[in-house]
Amino acid sequence: MKVRRPAPLLPIHQLWINLVTDGLPALCLATDPFGGDAMKRQPRRRTERITNPKFVRSMFLTGFLTAGVAFAVCFYVLKTGTTETARAAAFAVLVFAELLRAFGARSETRFVWRISPFTNVKLLIVVALSIGFQLLSQHNAVVGRFLKTTYLSFANCLWLLALGAIPLLGLGAGQGDQEHSTAEQPRAVRKVRVLRAMVSARYYRRVHGYGHLLRVTPHSEVGGHRHILKLGTSSTLR
Numbered sequence: 001m002k003v004r005r006p007a008p009l010l011p012i013h014q015l016w017i018n019l020v021t022d023g024l025p026a027l028c029l030a031t032d033p034f035g036g037d038a039m040k041r042q043p044r045r046r047t048e049r050i051t052n053p054k055f056v057r058s059m060f061l062t063g064f065l066t067a068g069v070a071f072a073v074c075f076y077v078l079k080t081g082t083t084e085t086a087r088a089a090a091f092a093v094l095v096f097a098e099l100l101r102a103f104g105a106r107s108e109t110r111f112v113w114r115i116s117p118f119t120n121v122k123l124l125i126v127v128a129l130s131i132g133f134q135l136l137s138q139h140n141a142v143v144g145r146f147l148k149t150t151y152l153s154f155a156n157c158l159w160l161l162a163l164g165a166i167p168l169l170g171l172g173a174g175q176g177d178q179e180h181s182t183a184e185q186p187r188a189v190r191k192v193r194v195l196r197a198m199v200s201a202r203y204y205r206r207v208h209g210y211g212h213l214l215r216v217t218p219h220s221e222v223g224g225h226r227h228i229l230k231l232g233t234s235s236t237l238r
Contacts, residue, residue: 006083008074008090010148021095021130025102028123032106041109054108058171062101065167070094073163088138088149089160095134096164099127104171112172131161
């Protein structure tokens with residue numbers, strides 16, 4: 001026995017999502033300022049691809065959560081409402097999810113709630129206006145006729161907005177906070193860097209004759225670690 005279910009989205013809904021909820025936030029993300037930990041992170045390997053396993057896992061996780069929320073809302077509303085209402089609810093929650101997920105794309109190493117949204121005012125304005133226009137389409141006959149949506153109460157819209165935040169939270173949980181882990185590397189790496197500094201000091205002493213004026217001291221942070229060469233005297237390098 002075949003069970004036929006209506007399509008959750010219409011072509012106009014997919015076009016609206018691709019042009020508005022994806023295009024404008026992407027342009028704002030292109031102007032996103034660099035994070036303060038950019039110089040503390042290790043550079044990528046020359047052989048590393050852009051689509052590394054972490055990127056693929058994040059892509060599948062957010063895609064699964066976004067589609068899962070949209071289908072769940074559509075099938076739930078179908079049990080209690082009409083096809084048009086279910087389609088409008090699925091369309092709204094998918095728009096909210098796509099807009100909110102833009103904040104999770106701002107960093108690969110920090111949780112979304114650790115990044116102030118006011119550091120990218122353009123993105124904040126675009127997301128707020130898009131959400132407001134989506135709410136308007138649920139309560140204005142002209143806009144609703146253009147986007148082929150039906151009336152949804154503000155309470156239901158707030159519930160859909162909360163459900164639309166699930167993919168964003170899943171993306172943040174999957175990323176993890178690597179702000180401190182990139183700065184605090186293993187002890188073995190720190191030892192290697194200190195040894196390299198000591199070898200450099202010995203080299204300058206033998207070649208140039210003034211290596212005895214160099215010593216390793218915890219002076220300032222370089223790459224997240226506290227060790228550089230500083231002028232001074234040291235008996236350990238002789």
